[in-house]
Amino acid sequence: MESTRNKLIQLLADSSEKYISGQLLSDELQISRSAIWKHMKELEKDGYQIEGKSNKGYRIISYPDKLSENTIRWGLETNWIGKSIIHKESTTSTQHIAHDEARNGAAHGTIIIADEQTNGKGRMNRSWFSTKGKGMWLSIILRPKISPLQAPQLTLLTATVLADVLHSYCNVQPLIKWPNDILLHDKKIVGILTEMQAEQDIINYIVIGIGLNVNQSKDDLPEEISHRATSLLIETEKEHSIKALIQEILTTFEKSYDQYIKNGFPEIKQKWESYGFKIGEEITIKTLKDHFRAIFLGIEEDGALRIKRMDGSIEKLYSAEIDW
Numbered sequence: 242m243e244s245t246r247n248k249l250i251q252l253l254a255d256s257s258e259k260y261i262s263g264q265l266l267s268d269e270l271q272i273s274r275s276a277i278w279k280h281m282k283e284l285e286k287d288g289y290q291i292e293g294k295s296n297k298g299y300r301i302i303s304y305p306d307k308l309s310e311n312t313i314r315w316g317l318e319t320n321w322i323g324k325s326i327i328h329k330e331s332t333t334s335t336q337h338i339a340h341d342e343a344r345n346g347a348a349h350g351t352i353i354i355a356d357e358q359t360n361g362k363g364r365m366n367r368s369w370f371s372t373k374g375k376g377m378w379l380s381i382i383l384r385p386k387i388s389p390l391q392a393p394q395l396t397l398l399t400a401t402v403l404a405d406v407l408h409s410y411c412n413v414q415p416l417i418k419w420p421n422d423i424l425l426h427d428k429k430i431v432g433i434l435t436e437m438q439a440e441q442d443i444i445n446y447i448v449i450g451i452g453l454n455v456n457q458s459k460d461d462l463p464e465e466i467s468h469r470a471t472s473l474l475i476e477t478e479k480e481h482s483i484k485a486l487i488q489e490i491l492t493t494f495e496k497s498y499d500q501y502i503k504n505g506f507p508e509i510k511q512k513w514e515s516y517g518f519k520i521g522e523e524i525t526i527k528t529l530k531d532h533f534r535a536i537f538l539g540i541e542e543d544g545a546l547r548i549k550r551m552d553g554s555i556e557k558l559y560s561a562e563i564d565w
């Protein structure tokens with residue numbers, strides 16, 4: 242039943258604005274025309290708006306806003322990203338699914354999206370709170386032909402994509418906090434987690450996980466993060482369509498990634514610095530073995546953090562956290 246329903250939605254989605262005849266649907270799905278009609282009524286109950294004309298057939302006029310493989314695919318105009326979509330209502334972490342799928346050969350550009358994560362992951366075993374239906378919990382599988390040493394550049398690229406979408410689509414002023422947080426009014430709204438499976442000089446695959454807080458109210462944010470986390474609802478005082486945001490993010494990601502593969506990192510570096518948080522200011526740097534104040538100068542040509550120590554010496558750091 243469910244798979245007939247999915248095939249039906251796919252056929253309707255493929256014919257886009259055009260009508261598709263009841264006869265054609267019944268031939269393709271090998272069910273009677275009255276069974277097709279019953280399916281249409283069920284789809285309407287799910288929030289699909291369907292037009293049926295006796296001499297023309299059926300077409301979908303609008304999709305429900307809830308997430309599914311079909312609703313994300315509908316209207317997504319990309320060349321390679323999101324051609325394969327896995328949607329889960331609930332999962333431990335979209336990163337877990339992404340690793341399993343990638344190990345089993347999932348294509349470059351496959352995305353995994355969940356309404357809820359029960360064990361969302363941050364970096365270094367930290368957790369990521371993923372309230373059901375209130376945010377975008379997304380993983381993207383990539384198979385880039387770049388050196389594993391360049392992989393951190395993809396985290397920086399992803400941050401610029403999110404900053405661009407938040408800025409142009411949601412009309413807010415994001416800043417990127419090195420290396421992977423996006424802040425609005427000094428509070429975190431996006432976290433990015435890049436994980437890689439590589440051998441010597443070759444990347445097998447990369448999974449980029451993106452958590453974006455969308456429709457959480459202040460009460461939805463757990464107490465331990467409520468003073469330093471925010472959402473689009475809190476910042477803009479209105480709800481946003483998670484589906485539309487996913488589509489916007491995937492489209493922008495694809496463009497930016499293709500340009501990066503063609504032109505290298507300089508354009509990303511420039512954009513990253515235009516959103517960079519505390520560039521030119523004194524910050525606290527925390528590395529595994531050290532903790533000191535320094536001036537944040539920007540990022541290097543390869544994406545590393547460029548800082549000036551208080552004694553005037555300039556340093557390049559590949560892994561550090563910053564604070565203010």
Ligand code: BT5
Nearest residue numbers: 334336361362363364367369370379432433450451452470
């Ligand atoms: C990150 O780690 O910021 C990476 C988060 C990546 C989440 C995505 S969601 C889709 C995919 N599937 C996953 O399981 N993960 C990825 P990090 O820089 O280590 O920051 C983690 C810290 O952010 C936590 O220790 C909290 O302090 C804070 N935090 C947790 N949940 C948050 C939220 N929803 N909003 C803002 N801050 C949060």
